[in-house]
Amino acid sequence: MNDMSTKKINTSVLPGFMELLPPQQMAFNRMKSVIIDTFEQFGFLPLDTPVIERAEVLLAKAGGETERQIYQFTKGDTSLALRFDLTVPLARYVSEHAREITFPFRRYHVGKVYRGESPQKGRFREFYQCDIDIIGREKLSLVNDAEIPSVIYKVFKRLDIGQFVIRISNRKILKGLLEGLNISTDKSVEVMRIIDKIDKVGKGSVEKMMVDLGIENDTITKIFHFLDISGNTDEIIRALEAMDIQNVQYRQGVDELSQVVTNVGKLGIPVSNYAIDLSIARGLDYYTGTVYETVLSEYPEIGSVCSGGRYDNLAEMYTEQKLPGVGISIGLTRLFYQLSEAGLIKTDSSTPTKVLVVPFVSDLSQPLSIATRLREAGIATEVYLEEDRMKNKLAYADKLGIPFVVIIGEDEIEKGEFSVKNMRNGKQTQVKADELLAYIESEGSK
Amino acid sequence: MNDMSTKKINTSVLPGFMELLPPQQMAFNRMKSVIIDTFEQFGFLPLDTPVIERAEVLLAKAGGETERQIYQFTKGDTSLALRFDLTVPLARYVSEHAREITFPFRRYHVGKVYRGESPQKGRFREFYQCDIDIIGREKLSLVNDAEIPSVIYKVFKRLDIGQFVIRISNRKILKGLLEGLNISTDKSVEVMRIIDKIDKVGKGSVEKMMVDLGIENDTITKIFHFLDISGNTDEIIRALEAMDIQNVQYRQGVDELSQVVTNVGKLGIPVSNYAIDLSIARGLDYYTGTVYETVLSEYPEIGSVCSGGRYDNLAEMYTEQKLPGVGISIGLTRLFYQLSEAGLIKTDSSTPTKVLVVPFVSDLSQPLSIATRLREAGIATEVYLEEDRMKNKLAYADKLGIPFVVIIGEDEIEKGEFSVKNMRNGKQTQVKADELLAYIESEGSK
Numbered sequence: 007m008n009d010m011s012t013k014k015i016n017t018s019v020l021p022g023f024m025e026l027l028p029p030q031q032m033a034f035n036r037m038k039s040v041i042i043d044t045f046e047q048f049g050f051l052p053l054d055t056p057v058i059e060r061a062e063v064l065l066a067k068a069g070g071e072t073e074r075q076i077y078q079f080t081k082g083d084t085s086l087a088l089r090f091d092l093t094v095p096l097a098r099y100v101s102e103h104a105r106e107i108t109f110p111f112r113r114y115h116v117g118k119v120y121r122g123e124s125p126q127k128g129r130f131r132e133f134y135q136c137d138i139d140i141i142g143r144e145k146l147s148l149v150n151d152a153e154i155p156s157v158i159y160k161v162f163k164r165l166d167i168g169q170f171v172i173r174i175s176n177r178k179i180l181k182g183l184l185e186g187l188n189i190s191t192d193k194s195v196e197v198m199r200i201i202d203k204i205d206k207v208g209k210g211s212v213e214k215m216m217v218d219l220g221i222e223n224d225t226i227t228k229i230f231h232f233l234d235i236s237g238n239t240d241e242i243i244r245a246l247e248a249m250d251i252q253n254v255q256y257r258q259g260v261d262e263l264s265q266v267v268t269n270v271g272k273l274g275i276p277v278s279n280y281a282i283d284l285s286i287a288r289g290l291d292y293y294t295g296t297v298y299e300t301v302l303s304e305y306p307e308i309g310s311v312c313s314g315g316r317y318d319n320l321a322e323m324y325t326e327q328k329l330p331g332v333g334i335s336i337g338l339t340r341l342f343y344q345l346s347e348a349g350l351i352k353t354d355s356s357t358p359t360k361v362l363v364v365p366f367v368s369d370l371s372q373p374l375s376i377a378t379r380l381r382e383a384g385i386a387t388e389v390y391l392e393e394d395r396m397k398n399k400l401a402y403a404d405k406l407g408i409p410f411v412v413i414i415g416e417d418e419i420e421k422g423e424f425s426v427k428n429m430r431n432g433k434q435t436q437v438k439a440d441e442l443l444a445y446i447e448s449e450g451s452k
Numbered sequence: 453m454n455d456m457s458t459k460k461i462n463t464s465v466l467p468g469f470m471e472l473l474p475p476q477q478m479a480f481n482r483m484k485s486v487i488i489d490t491f492e493q494f495g496f497l498p499l500d501t502p503v504i505e506r507a508e509v510l511l512a513k514a515g516g517e518t519e520r521q522i523y524q525f526t527k528g529d530t531s532l533a534l535r536f537d538l539t540v541p542l543a544r545y546v547s548e549h550a551r552e553i554t555f556p557f558r559r560y561h562v563g564k565v566y567r568g569e570s571p572q573k574g575r576f577r578e579f580y581q582c583d584i585d586i587i588g589r590e591k592l593s594l595v596n597d598a599e600i601p602s603v604i605y606k607v608f609k610r611l612d613i614g615q616f617v618i619r620i621s622n623r624k625i626l627k628g629l630l631e632g633l634n635i636s637t638d639k640s641v642e643v644m645r646i647i648d649k650i651d652k653v654g655k656g657s658v659e660k661m662m663v664d665l666g667i668e669n670d671t672i673t674k675i676f677h678f679l680d681i682s683g684n685t686d687e688i689i690r691a692l693e694a695m696d697i698q699n700v701q702y703r704q705g706v707d708e709l710s711q712v713v714t715n716v717g718k719l720g721i722p723v724s725n726y727a728i729d730l731s732i733a734r735g736l737d738y739y740t741g742t743v744y745e746t747v748l749s750e751y752p753e754i755g756s757v758c759s760g761g762r763y764d765n766l767a768e769m770y771t772e773q774k775l776p777g778v779g780i781s782i783g784l785t786r787l788f789y790q791l792s793e794a795g796l797i798k799t800d801s802s803t804p805t806k807v808l809v810v811p812f813v814s815d816l817s818q819p820l821s822i823a824t825r826l827r828e829a830g831i832a833t834e835v836y837l838e839e840d841r842m843k844n845k846l847a848y849a850d851k852l853g854i855p856f857v858v859i860i861g862e863d864e865i866e867k868g869e870f871s872v873k874n875m876r877n878g879k880q881t882q883v884k885a886d887e888l889l890a891y892i893e894s895e896g897s898k
Binding site: 102 | 588802805820
C-alpha cells in the first residue's frame with residue numbers, strides 16, 4: 007500500500023458507466039421494482055445467471071459490432087467474457103437445463119450487461135436489461151405474441167411516464183413481399199437498407215437508389231404502394247391483404263399480424279396504446295416473425311424503450327432441440343437516463359426512512375426501543391446517534407427528506423409525551439407515547 | 453457463425469459460479485428481499501456502483517491473496533478490474549461524492565463481487581455480498597456499533613434459519629494487551645498467530661511456541677489468563693477490567709466493548725442472540741475497534757455468516773478526509789449454498805403464479821380478460837396458451853406448483869361458472885364468474 011501517491015487515485019466513475027446519488031438510486035430502484043413485480047404478476051420465473059461466461063459461448067452468437075464491444079479476458083487458461091445481453095445466457099441456460107425446465111418456459115431476468123461502446127451521451131457500457139421471454143419446445147402458440155404486449159402495457163402504465171404506443175409488425179411481411187416481387191436475397195438486404203432511409207432522404211432519393219440497383223419500375227411502384235399503407239389496425243390489415251403478392255411467407259406474415267393484433271385487443275389493451283407500424287420490421291433482424299417497439303408519445307426522440315419479437319430457434323448454437331420463443335427487453339439504464347434528462351424522474355425523498363428519532367438523553371433505552379416499535383409496525387425508522395446541536399439534527403432530516411422527527415428528551419420521557427415535528431409543514435405536536443404509532447400512520451398518509 | 457462445430461459449445465456453468473434452477477432462484481430471491489427490506493427499515497440508502505472499476509482503485513486497497521484473485525483486463529488503454537468486495541467501491545464513492553452526501557451516511561449495497569479463487573465446495577468466484585455501513589465525517593458515535601447488531605438480529609430473525617448468535621469483540625483489547633505486556637509489534641503479530649491455533653493444537657503447544665519466540669513465563673501466564681476469560685457479558689467485562697494491564701488502548705477497548713454490549717441489550721436483542729467472544733478479534737484485521745461475527749447455533753461448521761466491524765478511516769487511499777465507519781457484510785451466495793446443503797431451503801413453489809387459466813375455447817377473450825382481472829387484484833396469473841391435452845395442461849400447473857387451475861370451456865362460459873381445481877388437495881369446485889376472485893382469495897389463504 008503506497009501512502010503518498012494513492013491520494014491521487016482517480017475516484018470518478020469510468021466513462022460510460024452510470025453511478026447515481028441516493029435520491030436518483032431510489033427512483034431507479036422503484037422503476038426496477040415495478041418492472042419485476044409486473045413480470046411476476048404474469049407468472050414469469052426469475053433467473054440470475056453469471057455475468058461472466060465462457061468466451062466461446064458469447065462469441066458463437068455475437069458478430070460484427072457486438073463482437074468488438076465484448077469485454078474479454080483470461081483467467082488461468084480459460085477465455086472469459088462479460089455478457090453483452092441476457093438472451094445468449096438464456097439460450098445457454100435453456101440448452102444446459104432443458105431436462106429440468108418446465109416448458110413453455112416463462113422467465114424474466116433483470117441484470118447488468120456490458121458493451122464496450124464508444125462512450126457518448128445516453129450510451130452506457132454497463133447497463134441493466136429487463137427481459138422476459140417465453141420459450142417453447144418444438145412449438146409455441148402465436149397467442150404468446152399477443153400476451154407480450156399486454157405485459158409491456160402493464161409495465162409502462164405502472165411506470166407512469168406518460169402516453170406510450172406499442173408498435174407491432176411482422177418480419178415475414180416485408181421479407182415475403184420482396185421474395186414475392188422476385189427480388190434476390192442479396193438485393194433484398196440492400197432494398198431494405200434503402201427503404202429504411204425514406205424518412206431521412208425522401209421518396210425521390212429512395213426511388214433513384216432502387217433504379218440504380220436495377221429494380222424494375224413496376225416493382226418499385228408496388229414497394230411504394232406497400233410503404234404508403236397506413237391507418238388503424240383493421241385498415242392496415244385490409245390493405246396488406248389487398249396487395250397483389252402471391253407469396254406464402256407474405257400471406258403468413260399478414261395472417262399472423264392480424265391474429266396478434268386481434269388478440270392484443272381482446273387482452274384489454276386500449277386502442278390508443280398499440281398500433282401496427284410496418285416500418286419497424288426493417289431493423290430488428292434477429293427476429294423471424296412478430297416484432298415490437300415501444301415509444302413514449304411525448305418523447306419520440308428517445309426512440310424505442312422496449313423492443314423484441316419472435317424467434318424461430320433460440321439456441322441452435324448450443325442444442326439440437328428446436329426452441330422457438332418470443333420476448334422483449336427494456337434497457338432500463340438508458341431509459342432512466344433519458345427520463346432524467348427530460349425531467350421526468352421524481353426524487354422527492356432521498357431515503358426510505360419515515361421517522362427520525364432524535365434523542366436528547368444520555369440513556370438511549372427509550373429512544374432505541376421506540377425506534378424498534380415503529381419498525382415492528384413497518385415504519386422505516388432511524389435514530390440520530392451523533393451528539394450534535396438540535397439545528398444540525400433537524401438539518402439531517404431535512405436534507406434526506408425524512409417526513410417526521412420524534413424528539414425525546416428527559417422532559418418528554420417524564421411526561422410520557424414526545425414532540426413530533428412534521429417536516430413537510432413544520433408543525434410540531436405533543437403526542438402521547440402510546441399514540442405515537444397511530445399519529446405517524448394517520449399524519450403520514452395525508 | 454459456425455454451424456456444425458458450435459453444437460459442441462460447452463454450456464455448463466463455469467466452475468465456481470452459482471446458477472440456480474427457478475425454484476432455488478425464487479428461494480434465493482426471497483432471502484435477498486428480506487435482507488434489503490430490513491436494511492431499508494433501518495433507513496439505509498441504496499447504492500449500486502459499477503461492477504467494473506479502474507484497476508488502480510482496486511489495487512490501492514487489495515494486497516497479497518486478494519490481489520492475485522482480482523479479475524483484471526484492459527479495454528482500449530484503460531486497465532480495468534472487477535470489484536472483489538463492496539467496501540472499496542464505497543470508499544471510492546464516498547470520496548468522489550463527499551460534498552453531495554449527507555453524513556452520517558448510511559448505505560446498503562447488495563451486489564455481485566468477483567474473486568478468482570481456486571474453486572472448491574462452497575467457495576464462489578462470483579457471489580452476492582449484502583453490506584451495510586454507517587460512515588461519519590471526522591467522527592462517528594460508538595452507539596452505531598450497537599445499532600449494527602440490531603440490524604443483523606432483525607435480518608436473521610426474519611430469514612428464519614434457526615438460532616444464531618452475534619459474537620462481539622473489540623480489536624483494541626488484544627492489541628492493547630500485547631502492547632501492555634511490552635511485546636514488540638513484530639512479535640505481537642506472531643503471538644496472535646500462535647494463540648489463534650489454541651483450539652487446534654492445545655495449550656501445551658501454544659505455550660511451547662511462545663517460549664520459543666522468547667516470551668517470558670510471567671507474560672505467558674498473563675496471556676493464558678486472558679485467553680481463559682469466559683462467562684456472560686457482565687462476567688467477561690469484569691474479568692477484563694480486573695486484568696492487571698496498564699495500557700490505554702486496552703482500557704479503551706474494554707470500555708468500548710462494555711458500552712457496545714450495554715447498548716445492544718437496550719436495543720431489545722435477546723440475551724441468547726449475542727455474546728462477547730474475545731477470540732474473534734484475532735482475525736478480521738481490517739478493523740480497528742468493534743468486530744462482529746454471526747454463527748448459526750445449529751450449524752457451527754458453516755462458520756461466520758455475517759462479519760464486520762468498526763474502521764478508523766474508510767478511504768485514506770482516495771481522500772484526505774477522515775471517514776470513520778462501521779459495517780457488516782453477509783455473503784449471501786455462500787450462505788444460500790450452505791443452507792441448501794443443510795436442507796434448510798424451502799422450495800415448495802417454483803413460480804410466483806397463483807392461478808393458471810386453462811382455456812378450452814377458440815375465442816380467448818374470456819380467459820384472457822379473467823386473467824387480467826385476477827392480476828388487477830394482485831393475484832399472479834398465467835393463461836395456458838398452448839394447444840394441448842387436459843392432462844398436459846394440469847401437469848404444467850402441477851410441475852410448477854401453481855395452486856389453482858381455472859378451467860374455461862364453452863359450457864363454462866355459457867353457464868357463467870368455471871371449474872376451479874385446487875391443486876394442493878385435488879378438489880374441483882364450480883365457481884360463479886363474479887365470485888372467482890373471492891373464492892381464490894379465501895381458498896388461497898387457507
